Amino acid sequence: MSRSIFLYALWCLGVLGLFLAASSQGYSPFADGARSAAVHGAYGPNHK
Amino acid sequence: MQAVACPNCGAEVSFRSPALPVRVCDYCRTLVVRYAQTAQAMGETAVLPFDISPVQIGTQGQCFDQPFEIIGRVRWSWEDGAWNEWLMLLADGVHAWLGEAMGQFMALRQVELKGSIAQVLRRLMNDGKVSPGESGNIAGHAYEVADDRTVLCVACEGELPFTAPAGWEARSVDFRNRDGRCASFQKDRHGPSLYVGHYVTLDALQPRHLRSLPGWRAPAYAG
Amino acid sequence: MPADESGSVRMVACPACGGSIALRAAGYTVSLACEYCGSLIDVAHPDARIITRYQEAQASLAIPLGTRGTVRGVEWEAIGWLERTDGWASWEEYLLFNPYHGYRWLIAQNGQWSLGTLLTATPRHDGPDYLVDGRRFSPFYNYNTARVTRLFGEFYWRVKVGEEVQASDYVRPGFMLSEERDERERSWTLSEWLRPAEIVEAFGVDRPIPWLPGMTPLAHQPSPFAARIKGWWPIAAATVLALFVMLMLFGGTGEPQRFSLPVIPDGPAVSQTFGPVVISSRRQAVTLAVRTPNVDQGWVDVDVSLVNRRTQDSYDAYALNEHYSGQDSDGSWSEGARGQTLKVASLPAGTYDLVVDAQAHHWGSTGNWNWDQASGTYKVEGLPPVDVSIKVMCGARFASNFFFALLLVLLPPLLMLALHIMFENARLEQKDGGPADASDWIKGMQSS
DSSP states (O other), X not given: OXXXXXXXXXXXXXXXXXXXXXXHHTOOTTOSBEEESSOOOOOSOOOO | OEEEEOTTTOOEEEESSTTOOEEEOTTTOOEEEEEOGGGGGBTTBOBOOOSOOSOOTTOEEEETXXXXXXXXXXXXXXXXXXXXXXXXXXXXXXXXXEEEETTEEEEEEEEOOOSSOOHHHHHHHTTOOOXXXXXXXXXXXXXXXXXXXXXXXXXXXEOOSSOOOTTOEEEEEEEEOTTSEEEEEEEETTEEEEEEEEEEOTGGGOOBSOOOOTTSOOOTTOO | OOSOOOOEEEEEBOTTTOOBEEEXXXXXXXXXXXXXXXXXXXXXXXXXHHHHHHHHHHHTSSSOTTOEXXXXXXXXXXXXXXXXXXXXXXXXXXXXXXXXXXXXXXXXEXXXXXXXXXXXXXXXXXXXXXXXXXXXXXXXXXXXXXXXXXEEEBOSSOOBTTOEEEEXXXXXXXXXXXXXXXXXXXXXXXXXXXXXXXXXXXXXXXXXXXXXXXXXXXXXXXXXXXHHHHHHXXXXXXXXXXXXXXXXXXXXXXXXXXXXXXXXXXXXXXXXXXXXXXXXEEEEEEEEEEEOTTOOSEEEEEEEEEEETTTOOEEEEEEEEEEEEEEETTEEEEXXXXXXXXXEEXXXXXEEEEEEEEEEEEOOOOXXXXXXTTTTEEEEXXXXXXXXXXXXXXXXXXXXXXXXXXXXXXXXHHHHHHHHHHHXXXXXXXXXXXXXXXXXXXXXXXXX
């Protein structure tokens, strides 16, 4: 196996790993929504 | 490699290359300079190699599906080069030739020039002109002209099926084809002759009793 | 003229005392000095001149004559050197010799090296190409005159400076088939491009430099990028397949929860809280399908927030649904999207409230206009409410992730392809005949 093939396989493994990590967390940099900084005030029952 | 006697002490001084002009004698440390006709033309004209060959009289091997032994040699020279033709005695008593030129070997057997003959051969028999690359059919195979030279016999040794006359000159035209076959047409004072065969490599001849060449390790197949 | 001469030998003796001369050769300079009386031999002395000329020629060669090197298991000695030109480029050729293997040529051009063998069998002509052992060679250089400009040393024929042959070259990646002819003979040589490691190990020459854009490769120089593309594409294919499988596996969505609320166009903004939406996995995305099937000639702006009951963290997204239609000279037209799918990323486990804020607007002059005290504008009264229905599912299939990963995976091979095309274009620029095209790039990908 030549060095370039080894390095490319490593690269693809890295991409796969990143994809796996993102998918398992339900994460995407292209998501329509994410956590917002603004606090909307208290919603719903939050007292026990 | 040419070994000369040191002009000072008489010990052997060897020049590995004919282009090398100077060596130091190992014994008396004299500088020995070699002069050849082309020494003055260094850088303008190439130097021809020494006449050394791994083949020698007494070399044995396999060719044309038979054992052979080298029994003689003719050296042909043309204006700017030279080659050897070694006479092979095959086991069935027939003679064949092993042409050695530019490190390549042609195994050839004489065939009779009769019957239907290719145009290019007819022209050669009539001292006509041929061009390299021109094709013709010889002994059932298609060949093309590889080269065309006027040659002079400069050396003979061993047992030969003829006596070489002084100043023996001939026209020699080589043919080769796609399958590794080769042919050679020769015409001299006595008339035309045709040889047909194929290229062989030294190892394919399964040679034994090759000449030992100082400074070179003989390959595994050599005896 | 006989071709053989062994020549005569002489000893060089000190002209002053007759003692033996020591020869010192360092680089280009040669000095001959007597070991006894120390006098130097005049460089004009014929013996000294010959020695000096030989030494000078030797010193400038990349491989000094007499050097031995092992190539592919066979030991060769460099015995002759010549320089040739075809009027466009010049190159050098070393004649290698081994008495048991014959001769080979070592060709040096642009710092790249090739090993050439004289063929004994003639190649087969097939259209414009030639075939050797079934391998196809395509035309590259067409009948150029190659002339010897400099030479030095020993050759199996007496080459002279100025000697000319008509040369044509045919190539396949890594190999060149050369035809040389003059009035007396026609010969074929097959040369193979040597990898830098091979030639450096054999003869210790300067390491050939790898190709960079802007350099011109040799006619038969193989593209280093083609080899990489061929080696990489199975890995790329396997990775894309794995990515697709993972996309399918991880993209599933759970049971939907449906909510809806009406909003009046140009009426007040409405807000309603729905829920609970429970995220059970440690972290999960949420898919919200926001549909407003009856929006017409207007838009609906829907802001959604998933608010974690425990931490009050808010995860927001918004959808703008609209629909317009009309008639013009081409017939009726319509545009706009009545539904959108929102994907909210990476919510931590917990219970969430879905807060929906919606506002709608209607463009048009149908209906009555009334002064609306609240907003201080004229508003159309009596417009039917727009129904906003939201379908919430845990989990999301982010195809965008997949395509981004695909891009990352394909980036290196595409880069290699671009470099390969640049390499091949630079190489083919020197070709005699038609300009290069895509079929030449593909030929350049052939295996050697």
